[in-house]
Amino acid sequence: MDVTSPFLFLGRSPVKTTSLNQTHRDMNAKMVDFGGWDMPLHYGSQLDEHHQVRSDAGMFDVSHMLAVDIKGEVARAFFRRLIANNVDKLTQPGKALYTCMLNPRGGVIDDLIIYFLTESHFRMVVNAGTADKDMAWMLAQRDQLAPGLEIVPRRDLAMIAVQGPNGRAKVWQVIAGAQAATENLKLFQAVTYDKYFIARTGYTGEDGFEIMLPANDAAGFWHALHAAGVAPAGLGARDTLRLEAGMNLYGQDMDETTSPLESGLTWTVDLKSDRDFIGKQALLEMPVKQQLIGLILLERGVLRSHQKVATRYDGDEGTGEITSGGFSPTLNQSIALARLPLSVSPGDEVQVSVRDKMLRAKAVKYPFVRNGKSLV
Structure with missing residues (x-):
């Protein structure tokens, strides 16, 4: 075609x-x-x-993902405000940075990669399902922060x-x-x-x-x-x-209603510098009660997103939910990423509701597999 x-x-x-x-x-x-x-x-x-x-x-x-070229003398200043990670880490041409773009409430609009080409030319790659939303958001921010900056989708x-x-x-x-x-x-x-x-x-x-x-x-x-x-x-x-590989999927492991601090993405957020980015104040004020952690199913069955997880603690503080789950061909068992209370540590046993049955699972540190080898 x-x-x-x-x-x-x-x-x-x-x-x-x-x-x-x-x-x-x-x-x-x-x-x-x-x-x-x-x-x-x-x-x-x-x-x-x-x-x-x-x-x-x-x-x-x-190719369904969208490359976007950002061109102009104020490109770096634009990214200092737009993204949660610090664009000033990019000093060498070709260097890439993984980051999130947040809303004022600290929710994740999208996760993306930015490449530094020159001081007046950056390239970013955004998710396919959020591309239209991302473009609208960036254009709106551009009009406020950096009029004249070129934002060019590369279809x-x-x-x-x-x-x-x-x-x-x-x-x-x-x-x-x-x-x-x-x-x-x-x-x-x-x-x-x-x-x-x-x-x-x-x-x-x-x-x-x-x-x-x-x-x-x-x-x-x-x-x-x-x-x-x-x-x-x-x-x-x-x-x-x-x-x-323990890599987040937008729309499952995080979205506009979830904080990167509770989605295993704290490492992509710069809260140490004086730089003020969109969503920073909300993150600073937000209590962090949950974490993203790995699960390995100890019984027969398959872990899936939205399945409820119970810990040894009672009440709401002892419950959580699987965000991504499935069968691991490399490990030959079912694994998942789950948003659980901070009280859960690797090695702890939890229970997952699978087809109205409570099955045992073990909390682990992810990634599960890297470079063809099991890490759990």
Whole structure:
């Protein structure tokens, strides 16, 4: 499909498509509606795709996420006010910063990555489901804080994540000359090479690259990666991989009603400097009563989001809820992230309501898996 036509009509509702939509269909992907986007769930076996990423290399179409270029002399000053993490950590071109954008109440509007390119050019990547909301919020803040600043959505770019222990080497097979430019790239750094913006970032707990390139070139690049032995992977494997890696999913583990301080994201919030960002005062005044902690199910069953969790404490202070849960293919057991009282510590046993039964689970420190190895 022409990349200038972002909708595929399925039934009555228009569904957005990436430039790789026909490529996924040609590879017999199981397609699903994901937040209004027609995306691949799997290409035959979600389990095989998961293990392929952990053991070798897999690739994900993440073009539904939105890259946004921020241009202007006041770009850094704009981010000092807009985001919870400190943009002044970004001093080296290509360096990336993970952060949250908060509302005045301290709730999470979105979690995102910002890349520093030059003092007058930053690039950010926001979630697909929040892209329209994020753009509206940023434009409104721009009008108040930095009139004249350019905020440019880049739907002309495709994004492909290549993840796994052999992912970088297989990218080097496909992009001639890229090894010299990216071999010494550190984690959370990016570089522009030819038509590619190559970042050593990811959402799987494995090494690899997230690569932006012109949308019209995405299909050819995808097929070249496949020929080099990179397996296509869908949303199903992406979710089990990120859960094992203990990585938050917006809309489940945090949203506009939850604080980053109770969502395992305190490390992304700068409360030490004098900088005043949107939501800072609310965070300073907000009592922190809960935490995000890992769970491993000790009995047969599957942990799912919204299941209630009971601790050894009575009353409301002894209850919590699973935010993300599922079966871990690497550990071969069910795991979860849960928002529980601060009184719960790793090693404690809790009970989870699963289909009207109370099943035993153990609290653990996450991540559960990194670089193919169990950490619990």
